[in-house]
Amino acid sequence: xxxxxxxxxxAIVFALAxxxxxxxxxFLVPASFGRFGHYRAVAVDSIAARPIHYAGRQECExxxxxxxxxxxxxxxRGVACEVCHGPQAAHVTDPVNVQPPAPRxxxxxxxxxxxxxxxxTGFPQIDPAAHNPLKPCITCHDPHAPxxxxxxESCSACHGQIARxxxxxxxxxxxxxxxxxxxxxxKTFPHAVRPTKPAERSFCGRCHDKAAPSSTGAPRIxxxxxxxxxxxxxxxxxxxxxxx
Amino acid sequence: xxxEDRSRSLPLLDRRQFVQAAVAxxxxxxxxxxxxxxxxxxxxxxxxxxxxxxxxxxxxxxGIDIERCxxxxxxxxxxxxxxxxPLDASHFNTWVERYVIDNDGEVTVDSPNGGMDGFPPPAxxxxxxxxxxxxxxxxxxxxxxxxxxxxxxxxxSTRDGVVLVDEQYxxxxxxxxxxxxxxxxxxxxxxxxxxxxxxxxxxxxxxLVPACVEVCPTGARIFGEVEQRATPLARFMRMNDVQVxxxxxxxxxxxxxxxLDGEVR
Numbered sequence: 001x002x003x004x005x006x007x008x009x010x011a012i013v014f015a016l017a018x019x020x021x022x023x024x025x026x027f028l029v030p031a032s033f034g035r036f037g038h039y040r041a042v043a044v045d046s047i048a049a050r051p052i053h054y055a056g057r058q059e060c061e062x063x064x065x066x067x068x069x070x071x072x073x074x075x076x077r078g079v080a081c082e083v084c085h086g087p088q089a090a091h092v093t094d095p096v097n098v099q100p101p102a103p104r105x106x107x108x109x110x111x112x113x114x115x116x117x118x119x120x121t122g123f124p125q126i127d128p129a130a131h132n133p134l135k136p137c138i139t140c141h142d143p144h145a146p147x148x149x150x151x152x153e154s155c156s157a158c159h160g161q162i163a164r165x166x167x168x169x170x171x172x173x174x175x176x177x178x179x180x181x182x183x184x185x186x187k188t189f190p191h192a193v194r195p196t197k198p199a200e201r202s203f204c205g206r207c208h209d210k211a212a213p214s215s216t217g218a219p220r221i222x223x224x225x226x227x228x229x230x231x232x233x234x235x236x237x238x239x240x241x242x243x244x
Numbered sequence: 245x246x247x248e249d250r251s252r253s254l255p256l257l258d259r260r261q262f263v264q265a266a267v268a269x270x271x272x273x274x275x276x277x278x279x280x281x282x283x284x285x286x287x288x289x290x291x292x293x294x295x296x297x298x299x300x301x302x303x304x305x306x307g308i309d310i311e312r313c314x315x316x317x318x319x320x321x322x323x324x325x326x327x328x329x330p331l332d333a334s335h336f337n338t339w340v341e342r343y344v345i346d347n348d349g350e351v352t353v354d355s356p357n358g359g360m361d362g363f364p365p366p367a368x369x370x371x372x373x374x375x376x377x378x379x380x381x382x383x384x385x386x387x388x389x390x391x392x393x394x395x396x397x398x399x400x401s402t403r404d405g406v407v408l409v410d411e412q413y414x415x416x417x418x419x420x421x422x423x424x425x426x427x428x429x430x431x432x433x434x435x436x437x438x439x440x441x442x443x444x445x446x447x448x449x450x451x452l453v454p455a456c457v458e459v460c461p462t463g464a465r466i467f468g469e470v471e472q473r474a475t476p477l478a479r480f481m482r483m484n485d486v487q488v489x490x491x492x493x494x495x496x497x498x499x500x501x502x503x504l505d506g507e508v509r
Contacts, residue, residue, distance in 0.1 A: 039400035043410035
């Protein structure tokens with residue numbers, strides 16, 4: 001029983017093709033390809049070996065411990081050093097020749113503290129055009145432990161969004177304390193001590209009930225029948241009441 | 245009759261000869277096949293830049309609290325400095341979007357220079373229903389479409405859950421940029437390869453947090469382990485109602501948003 005002559009010939013052709021494939025693959029496919037998945041494992045090493053630019057606040061605090069201790073007690077306790085001083089890994093390796101910048105011009109602080117309606121309520125914001133326009137911020141505020149130089153008198157220091165909306169509304173002439181009792185400690189511990197909100201319908205009714213003695217042109221409703229289930233501010237926004 | 249016909253045309257093997265030949269052929273071909281397929285050998289060899297870092301101990305994700313973001317853009321600037329991203333207005337690993345929803349429900353989204361230089365005042369203040377900032381970055385999906393489409397295996401998920409690009413292996417075909425539903429990838433103008441957020445992998449292996457997390461002044465970005473229980477990210481996910489972007493695409497993103505508006509895409 002012998003094989004037909006074309007079978008060994010074909011077998012040689014197949015063997016050569018497979019050998020060529022194996023040879024080409026071992027030449028073309030990188031050595032580490034497929035070690036952990038369908039990729040070159042050494043690529044992870046080269047990405048991991050990239051240099052860092054931001055050293056991290058722990059590195060800063062090893063030398064600048066006095067400033068760190070001051071910062072941790074102030075309102076900037078969550079703000080890393082390199083937010084203002086820039087990436088400082090080079091300063092960590094060569095502290096003498098590489099000196100970090102300290103931004104002192106007025107353009108810098110408003111990046112966080114300029115008024116923007118999109119910013120969350122309660123975040124301290126100012127209008128840079130109106131807030132002591134010629135003074136650098138650091139004249140009055142220590143950036144490592146910032147506090148308002150005087151405890152804020154006007155609520156708009158933090159509640160700029162409400163203040164600006166109210167300025168556009170029919171309630172423009174009402175001071176905040178008409179409706180809110182503000183404990184003094186709210187100005188120093190804004191989250192722990194909160195102002196009050198009107199808790200009774202009769203409060204708004206003092207101006208808006210049809211029987212109210214107010215002589216202004218305030219819109220009137222019958223407090224007894226006008227959606228008595230709800231407090232007024234659950235539907236109406238008192239800082240910018242609808243006008244229709 | 246038929247057997248005789250066939251025996252004339254073909255030299256038939258009997259069953260024993262056929263089996264012997266087949267076994268011999270398989271025995272010869274098997275080592276070659278193994279060499280061709282090259283089953284991934286999970287060796288103990290470490291792929292990491294820093295000594296003492298074990299990628300199998302980690303599985304990273306990020307939390308973003310929309311209520312805390314003030315849109316200062318420090319994360320965008322830090323990311324560009326840390327990762328040598330071109331400073332022009334069209335290449336970002338992370339960027340901040342401003343959403344403005346007016347009283348008619350019309351949504352306007354803008355991100356001038358990625359939010360790096362702040363945002364100009366919006367058109368009207370009184371007519372706004374709500375407005376907020378949304379930081380965005382690569383979601384480091386557990387089921388990443390970009391990795392699926394890469395024809396050469398140049399983009400991949402590491403064992404610690406980070407999606408990376410192998411710059412030396414990328415052929416610059418841009419399929420992954422098309423495939424990413426979050427627009428998180430971009431084409432490097434000088435290297436001519438796909439580029440993206442690495443979650444600052446070079447910092448992670450050194451025990452640092454990503455640069456955007458390091459500089460976020462309000463703690464709106466929370467970095468940590470997805471699968472461990474005592475980490476900042478685990479606490480964030482315990483204390484907040486979190487959502488991911490485009491969950492219907494089944495990409496299983498690992499960037500978790502708290503207080504996310506339904507209008508955010």
